[in-house]
Amino acid sequence: MSTRAPEGHGIGLRRHHFAEILEHGPVGVPWMELISENFFEPGGRPWAVLERVRREVPVVLHGVAMGLGNVDGVRADYLDRLAALVERVEPAVVSDHLCWGAHGDHVAHDLLPLPYTEEAARHVAEQIARAQDRLRRQILIENVSSYVQFRASELSEVEFLGLVLERADAGLLLDVNNVYVSARNHGFSAEAYLDAIPAARVGQIHLAGHTDKGSFLLDTHVGPVPDPVWALYRRAVERFGPVPTLVEWDEAVPDYATVRAEAERAAAIEAEVLGV
Numbered sequence: 001m002s003t004r005a006p007e008g009h010g011i012g013l014r015r016h017h018f019a020e021i022l023e024h025g026p027v028g029v030p031w032m033e034l035i036s037e038n039f040f041e042p043g044g045r046p047w048a049v050l051e052r053v054r055r056e057v058p059v060v061l062h063g064v065a066m067g068l069g070n071v072d073g074v075r076a077d078y079l080d081r082l083a084a085l086v087e088r089v090e091p092a093v094v095s096d097h098l099c100w101g102a103h104g105d106h107v108a109h110d111l112l113p114l115p116y117t118e119e120a121a122r123h124v125a126e127q128i129a130r131a132q133d134r135l136r137r138q139i140l141i142e143n144v145s146s147y148v149q150f151r152a153s154e155l156s157e158v159e160f161l162g163l164v165l166e167r168a169d170a171g172l173l174l175d176v177n178n179v180y181v182s183a184r185n186h187g188f189s190a191e192a193y194l195d196a197i198p199a200a201r202v203g204q205i206h207l208a209g210h211t212d213k214g215s216f217l218l219d220t221h222v223g224p225v226p227d228p229v230w231a232l233y234r235r236a237v238e239r240f241g242p243v244p245t246l247v248e249w250d251e252a253v254p255d256y257a258t259v260r261a262e263a264e265r266a267a268a269i270e271a272e273v274l275g276v
Contacts, residue, residue: 003138003171005204005244006031006058006092009263009270012246013059016253018049025056028260031092033246036063040081042088050089059089060204062173063096068127068141069114070101079134086135093203095140095173096131098124098164115150116160125167132170140203141165142173145181145210145219157182158196171203174243176236177229181210181217190232194239202240207233207266208248222251224262230269237273245270 008030013021026032032053039050053059063082066074086094099111114120132138143161155163165172174197183190207230209223225233225247236243247262 003093003140003201003203005033005060005140005246007242007244009267010060010244010246011259011263012062012248012250013049013053014250014253014259015046017256017259018045020256021049022052026053027256029057029263031058031060031244033060033062034089034091036061036082036085036094036096037065039085039089054089058092061086061089061091061094062142063094064111065101066096066131067099067101068096068124068131069099069112069120070127073123074127074131079131082131083135086137093140093171094135094137095142095204097142097144098161099144111144113144113146113148113150114160116153116155116157118154118163121155121160121163121167124164128164128168128170132168138170140171140173141168142175142206143178143182144175145178145185145217147185147216147218149186156188158193162196162198162201165198165201170201172197172201173204173206174202174236174240175206175208176233177206177208177210177225177248178219180229180232181219185216191235194232194235197239199240202243205233205236205240205243205245206248207245207262208250220251221248223249225265230265233266234269234273237270242270242274 010031012033097111179190207225208221211218211220245266
């Protein structure tokens with residue numbers, strides 16, 4: 001199976017746009033991204049919208065709760081539910097985050113960063129391999145934004161990311177906004193981070209907005225993509241070429257046309273950078 005999203009610039013399927021999509025379909029976008037866990041239970045209005053979308057454009061699945069870095073590992077029942085969804089939806093790609101989010105029965109409902117150690121890389125790679133075996137496909141792993149660092153870390157974030165992807169033979173969902181947020185929060189070069197990424201692994205890009213909290217940046221997915229993130233996206237296009245790209249907008253979600261316009265801006269920037 002491919003670890004590359006469909007060509008072009010998509011948007012995320014959000015409940016705020018259900019009525020419009022049910023009436024008109026996914027107008028003006030080549031593909032849409034779904035949050036996997038929102039569709040674990042079949043039926044109802046969300047599935048009616050999904051089926052309308054799926055008839056007209058390809059979809060990709062993006063998870064937020066696999067917990068690849070959880071000490072206890074990915075839950076077997078989670079993988080079973082995801083596998084059932086994959087079989088029914090037949091997405092172009094499946095992705096989740098390089099993070100942990102639960103300990104035992106306690107779920108943080110957050111994408112928490114890992115210590116960048118050989119031990120953590122080995123553990124996460126094993127969990128990705130488990131997931132890929134169960135789903136019978138390679139998956140994309142997304143870099144997360146972070147607000148703390150661990151004294152135990154032996155590697156930089158991008159070194160850790162590359163090691164995990166190589167060991168698991170997985171693809172990368174490169175979140176450009178997350179790179180920018182983490183770089184600002186921790187004082188490393190976002191440009192050097194992009195330069196160190198294994199280019200052949202990149203199968204999709206995310207763009208989003210963030211919120212300046214004064215002493216740090218918070219990844220909120222609110223508002224249009226900020227200019228510094230657009231600038232970093234230009235550098236990503238220069239380095240990786242025409243990678244399928246999606247704009248995330250999860251807080252104060254505007255109308256469908258506004259979100260679609262952000263995707264169109266990404267497409268225009270890509271065309272300008274590549275001279276096409």
